[in-house]
Amino acid sequence: MQEVLTGVTEPVLSVRNLTVRLPRGADRENAIEGISFDIGPREIVCIVGESGSGKSVTAQAVMGLLPKRDLVVTAGETLLQGEDTTKARISRLRELRGTRMGMIFQEPMTALNPVQRVGQQVAEVLEIHTDLGSSEQRKRVLDIMRAVQLPDPDLMIDAYPHQLSGGQRQRIMIAAALVLDPALLIADEPTTALDVTTQAQILRLIKEMQSRRNTGVMFITHDFGVVSEIADRVVVMQHGRVVEQGTRDEVLRRPREAYTKMLVAAVPSLVPPKRAPVEGKLALEVKQLSKIYGRRTLFNRKARIVKAAQDVNFHIRKGETLGIVGESGSGKTTVARCIARLIEPTEGDILIDAANVAHLPERELRPYRRDIQIVFQDPYRSLNPRRTVGQSIVEGPINFGMGEDKALEKARELMRLVGLSPDALDRYPHQFSGGQRQRICIARALAMGPTLLIADEAVSALDVSVQAQVLELLDNIRKQFDLAVLFITHDLRVAAQICDRIAVMKNGVVVEHGTTADVFRSPQHEYTKALFDAAPGRNFGAQQSVA
Amino acid sequence: MASIDAAPPVSRRRSVWSTVLRNPSVIFGGSIALILLTIAVLAPFLGTRDPAEINPSARNQKPGYTATVRDDEGKKISVVYHFGSDSLGRDIYSRVIYGARVSLIVGVTVAVIAVFIGLIIGMIAGYIRWLDGIIMRFMDGLMAIPEILLAIALVSLSRAGLPAVIIAIVIPQVPRVVRLVRSVVLSIREEPYVESAITVGTPTPTLLWRHVLPNTTAPLIVQGTFICASAILVEAILSFLGIGIPPEVPTWGNIMAEGRTYFRILPHNILYPGIALALAVLAINMLGDGLRDTLDPRFAKRF
Numbered sequence: 001m002q003e004v005l006t007g008v009t010e011p012v013l014s015v016r017n018l019t020v021r022l023p024r025g026a027d028r029e030n031a032i033e034g035i036s037f038d039i040g041p042r043e044i045v046c047i048v049g050e051s052g053s054g055k056s057v058t059a060q061a062v063m064g065l066l067p068k069r070d071l072v073v074t075a076g077e078t079l080l081q082g083e084d085t086t087k088a089r090i091s092r093l094r095e096l097r098g099t100r101m102g103m104i105f106q107e108p109m110t111a112l113n114p115v116q117r118v119g120q121q122v123a124e125v126l127e128i129h130t131d132l133g134s135s136e137q138r139k140r141v142l143d144i145m146r147a148v149q150l151p152d153p154d155l156m157i158d159a160y161p162h163q164l165s166g167g168q169r170q171r172i173m174i175a176a177a178l179v180l181d182p183a184l185l186i187a188d189e190p191t192t193a194l195d196v197t198t199q200a201q202i203l204r205l206i207k208e209m210q211s212r213r214n215t216g217v218m219f220i221t222h223d224f225g226v227v228s229e230i231a232d233r234v235v236v237m238q239h240g241r242v243v244e245q246g247t248r249d250e251v252l253r254r255p256r257e258a259y260t261k262m263l264v265a266a267v268p269s270l271v272p273p274k275r276a277p278v279e280g281k282l283a284l285e286v287k288q289l290s291k292i293y294g295r296r297t298l299f300n301r302k303a304r305i306v307k308a309a310q311d312v313n314f315h316i317r318k319g320e321t322l323g324i325v326g327e328s329g330s331g332k333t334t335v336a337r338c339i340a341r342l343i344e345p346t347e348g349d350i351l352i353d354a355a356n357v358a359h360l361p362e363r364e365l366r367p368y369r370r371d372i373q374i375v376f377q378d379p380y381r382s383l384n385p386r387r388t389v390g391q392s393i394v395e396g397p398i399n400f401g402m403g404e405d406k407a408l409e410k411a412r413e414l415m416r417l418v419g420l421s422p423d424a425l426d427r428y429p430h431q432f433s434g435g436q437r438q439r440i441c442i443a444r445a446l447a448m449g450p451t452l453l454i455a456d457e458a459v460s461a462l463d464v465s466v467q468a469q470v471l472e473l474l475d476n477i478r479k480q481f482d483l484a485v486l487f488i489t490h491d492l493r494v495a496a497q498i499c500d501r502i503a504v505m506k507n508g509v510v511v512e513h514g515t516t517a518d519v520f521r522s523p524q525h526e527y528t529k530a531l532f533d534a535a536p537g538r539n540f541g542a543q544q545s546v547a
Numbered sequence: 548m549a550s551i552d553a554a555p556p557v558s559r560r561r562s563v564w565s566t567v568l569r570n571p572s573v574i575f576g577g578s579i580a581l582i583l584l585t586i587a588v589l590a591p592f593l594g595t596r597d598p599a600e601i602n603p604s605a606r607n608q609k610p611g612y613t614a615t616v617r618d619d620e621g622k623k624i625s626v627v628y629h630f631g632s633d634s635l636g637r638d639i640y641s642r643v644i645y646g647a648r649v650s651l652i653v654g655v656t657v658a659v660i661a662v663f664i665g666l667i668i669g670m671i672a673g674y675i676r677w678l679d680g681i682i683m684r685f686m687d688g689l690m691a692i693p694e695i696l697l698a699i700a701l702v703s704l705s706r707a708g709l710p711a712v713i714i715a716i717v718i719p720q721v722p723r724v725v726r727l728v729r730s731v732v733l734s735i736r737e738e739p740y741v742e743s744a745i746t747v748g749t750p751t752p753t754l755l756w757r758h759v760l761p762n763t764t765a766p767l768i769v770q771g772t773f774i775c776a777s778a779i780l781v782e783a784i785l786s787f788l789g790i791g792i793p794p795e796v797p798t799w800g801n802i803m804a805e806g807r808t809y810f811r812i813l814p815h816n817i818l819y820p821g822i823a824l825a826l827a828v829l830a831i832n833m834l835g836d837g838l839r840d841t842l843d844p845r846f847a848k849r850f
Contacts, residue, residue: 342742362751369748376739384740386761392740396747441743448747 011038012216018076049237050463102177108169119157167198195327200534225537280318283484289348323499331508373445377457379437383429390425435466572837579830595641602636642797657778665724673732686722772835
């Protein structure tokens with residue numbers, strides 16, 4: 001068929017009017033409804049959407065990986081080089097996966113078998129689909145490992161997954177997906193779990209591999225920075241339908257639909273807005289803070305010592321937002337937990353109102369607990385699922401002797417303040433969405449009347465439109481209560497928008513510290529520069545804010 | 548900012564219990580356990596006689612044997628030995644029915660005591676880090692003691708009887724509960740909602756009671772049923788070996804011990820208490836399996 005049509009670029013994948021039904025009792029009838037798009041060879045098509053928009057279901061339908069009983073294709077077809085995968089038999093699908101379509105997943109930690117050498121896991125694809133002998137297989141595996149730029153393939157081929165870093169594991173996944181030169185690569189949020197610098201490398205790698213091998217890529221993501229970095233064309237999805245599709249520039253620069261416009265506008269810009277320096281009273285001062293893990297014990301005399309945070313110094317004034325930015329393992333959360341006194345720092349001072357709370361025992365610490373409140377990353381785990389929202393909010397004030405009626409009255413007021421209905425106090429957390437739960441957590445923190453609010457990746461788990469709303473809320477309450485905010489994030493865009501000053505952390509040490517405008521305009525430290533260079537879609541947000 | 552309303556209220560609790568009550572193992576095991584409980588409670592009204600009553604003229608009779616005895620007023624009445632009689636002429640049917648009482652008392656008491664003690668020690672070990680090592684090494688030590696040896700020691704130190712048996716069975720079970728509770732506490736204390744309770748100044752005992760304890764109920768209900776089944780079995784073993792409850796008390800183990808000598812000629816002496824014991828343990832284990840599948844998603848059946 002292809003020979004007949006030489007000259008015309010026939011799509012590698014053509015999704016036609018695909019509809020997948022959800023099981024009864026779900027929040028809508030169909031997971032995806034009547035979606036159509038094409039992916040040509042050498043083309044990267046980004047499918048963008050917020051959680052629940054049906055992007056992953058689309059990928060699973062193409063791969064024939066839909067859970068049999070729950071999700072059923074009721075209409076449409078997915079033509080992989082002219083062959084409908086939704087109607088293919090299981091044995092045929094098995095042949096197609098690996099040979100004509102490869103897939104990489106979000107979690108490189110769990111997608112690899114921990115007890116098998118990585119080389120074997122790549123070779124498994126060859127073993128199933130080809131007749132190659134074991135020495136030839138090994139040669140092919142080494143070739144592909146070299147192609148995905150893994151260092152020392154000869155050594156690494158016999159390594160176990162735990163010996164590799166997250167980025168290296170994702171490279172192995174890519175190697176396994178591409179070893180048979182499939183026509184289509186499906187990548188489901190392949191860089192979401194990775195640090196920015198690693199993400200940049202993996203994106204570059206995917207792009208390079210696909211253009212060299214003429215692979216069509218279906219790239220699922222929620223991150224518009226990534227989209228602007230990698231996409232040829234973009235498909236925007238919402239509630240299981242395609243809202244808009246077009247080339248990257250059409251969708252990102254001249255979105256037609258209101259939803260796309262809203263999404264694009266919600267992406268924080270990398271250019272920090274102008275901010276006047278804050279001159280309020282000191283709310284918190286941190287001096288020479290260190291937290292060292294690992295200690296020699298009776299049985300373990302050579303314990304490994306991990307310096308999670310070392311000689312961290314900073315202060316925050318009332319009404320000011322200090323951002324701590326860094327990749328995973330940089331020690332930013334350790335610092336937050338020390339300040340909230342969830343852990344005791346090994347050394348250093350934490351001064352609130354001239355009192356040093358760094359080493360106070362729990363009983364003496366208690367009065368200061370009110371002053372520092374924390375909002376965590378995971379909205380699904382920050383509220384006790386067995387207690388109503390109201391019970392969670394009033395717990396703190398009642399601990400400090402407020403009457404129940406008065407505390408409830410205050411909770412009602414706070415619910416209104418964070419944009420939720422006060423009637424919702426009697427409900428349980430599972431009845432709320434992630435963004436709503438994060439608002440509840442903010443209300444719970446405010447109920448204590450804190451001077452310092454720590455937001456530990458508080459918006460990282462949220463969809464971009466919800467993220468924008470929660471950020472706005474945080475900024476409003478900062479102004480209203482003259483709060484000092486310690487904002488911990490890995491996301492430079494968010495940091496640029498909300499922070500007055502920024503401290504960049506790496507390996508437990510603050511490498512750079514200054515006003516947001518200065519740090520973003522002229523980063524001094526090598527690491528900060530590398531971090532900014534790696535930020536996906538550097539130019540995308542900038543032009544947005546100028547326009 | 549517009550007011551955002553949550554989804555309509557759904558009762559999570561009810562849906563959990565309705566799945567539990569639809570599980571076939573729970574239905575089967577639960578109803579048999581319930582029947583056994585009813586039998587134990589209603590033992591005097593199920594056509595039984597005094598289980599300790601000796602009738603020298605009706606020794607070692609086969610099931611269905613009918614004897615004629617005089618009642619208190621001297622009138623002759625005929626009695627049927629449904630399950631036969633033992634070497635002292637006691638009615639095995641009555642003894643098996645009454646035996647259910649001892650078995651269930653031992654099973655339930657051991658489960659309740661072991662879970663209660665284990666819960667408290669486990670919470671302490673899980674939450675107070677410096678005590679953890681000490682407590683857990685002590686628990687490892689306890690686990691090394693075989694319950695039968697412990698029972699022999701306790702019985703020789705004091706009198707043989709129900710309390711000694713219960714203590715002997717409880718002690719080796721406690722460490723298992725402690726381990727379970729400790730592991731739950733260790734994972735729950737890292738949950739952000741527990742940490743935020745710490746930051747709002749909730750005192751530790753309240754924290755444990757309010758935020759940690761509820762998470763242990765499901766695994767403890769499951770563990771409790773397994774302890775109950777195992778306690779019933781161990782009690783029967785101890786009685787059979789003659790180191791448990793005194794032989795005149797009707798327990799399934801005692802009946803089997805009594806019938807051991809004539810097992811080849813009169814198998815009913817062992818058969819009926821054996822069936823009762825097997826049924827009880829099977830029912831409670833099935834109940835536990837069903838509860839585990841429905842309450843504890845980590846072990847839920849995968850299709």
